[in-house]
Amino acid sequence: MNFVIKAIKFLDLVIPREKRIDIASSALELFITRKMPGTAVNAVIMESAQKLVGSRQQYIGESVALRFAKLSEHATAPTRGSPLAAGFDLYSAYDYTIPSRGKEIVKTDIQIALPDGCYGRVAPRSGLAAKHFIDVGAGVIDQDYRGNVGVVLFNFSEEDFKVSKGDRIAQLICERIYLPELKEFSTLEETERGTGGFGSTGKN
Template sequence: MNLKIKRLREEAVMPFYATPGAAAMDLSAVCPGGSITLAPMERALIPTGIAIELPDADHVALLFARSSLGMKRGLSLPNGVGVIDSDYRGEIYVALVNLSGEAVEICTGERIAQLAVMPIARVTPVEVETLGETARGEGGFGSTGGIANAPDGEKA
């Protein structure tokens, strides 16, 4: 499957898979003036210099933080995961927050996120009076520890 990518800025790096087994493509920053510095707890939208066209409405692009971003730099996506809808044609920006205790500089060309294209099920919401019964029922956070399907009596 092809993903149409439009380069919007001369310095933009085309997304790429870092290894043959990579599930997502790396996205790189294009910073005005060459770099952006984030103070502790500061948030910023980092441009990538690209726009994409997804194959159809049955696909979505998801933006994830690179694992090294948080561990080595203290940077995170404040929204957890970025969602790029199939009808969006603007520049992709990556929202980052500096969770470290010191300023962090992001430079043009630095890999800042991962882009995964995935099929998505489109559903029709239907309001009902009741929902089907399950073993879990309305049990929320931490409620599956006592459910009997765990192997060899392990706690889930």
Template sequence: MSQATYEVQIKKLPGNEDVPMPQQMSELAAGFDLYAAVEQPLTLAPGHRALVPTGFAMALPPQLEAQVRPRSGLAYKHGVTCLNSPGTIDADYRGEVKVLLINHGQVAFTIERNERIAQMVIQEVPTVQLVQVDELTETVRGEGGFGHTGTK
């Protein structure tokens, strides 16, 4: 089964000529690594957060969205992850892509220019029509929510 190929326009923002463009780090990588375009090193104290620039903007086709997600290595080694994860970039957004990072670790973490800080996964968005009804179809689960199965 062949997959659709989409063109996504990327614009490097002025002053960021040295910052790498988003890139897949292996042949089958789902995400594109994003790089910090900070002008000076940015230190995140434990419990603090910052909006980190990436130095680029993009134009997604209408049927796509981009999701900004944590890098597993930063989360595991340093406790640094993304808030609002996954963060959604809509097809009509044309501003700089930024990453909201938080330090959940016990020590300060410094973000250097051109450091890989997150990953971006681009997904198709189906066209959906919400239909208001008076009753919903029944299922075995029904209204069972958080922890309803009794598992730990």
């Protein structure tokens, strides 16, 4: 299966987007039947390979959509600052004043539906952080959340900071995530690091 994964990653780079799925499926079938002709395990491996290709279809052969809806007339649609920007800019739906050394939950008046297998990470905008000491907190949006997207802004400066309706306040990044099962054990295997925590690997 390592070959399968490497082949699909290669296809991501060199094959036109609309052709990748058909080519990947045909290549996998040819590889498996020639390498292991007549074996009982053929069907099982082929099924697993097809599932692997299928799970990547929305990321390879189709565009991935971040769906959103406006909850009021005050909302502004998210935008990208450039074609390859990592995140979508989020906009304030109202006017706010964030006190010095204080915080505020800034409403966007939009709700979102994230792509399958993703969560939304709300990250600071570099300009606000560098120029005005404005940072973002509580920046995780779960895939099943359908409420008003609010952004917690912290003002670490010595002056109050005004946010106007329509201002860009943060950026939303879609990140892949694993959703593992939780399993309890009586003990876990030892590692070289062991219980070394804060500062255990050095001062810097």
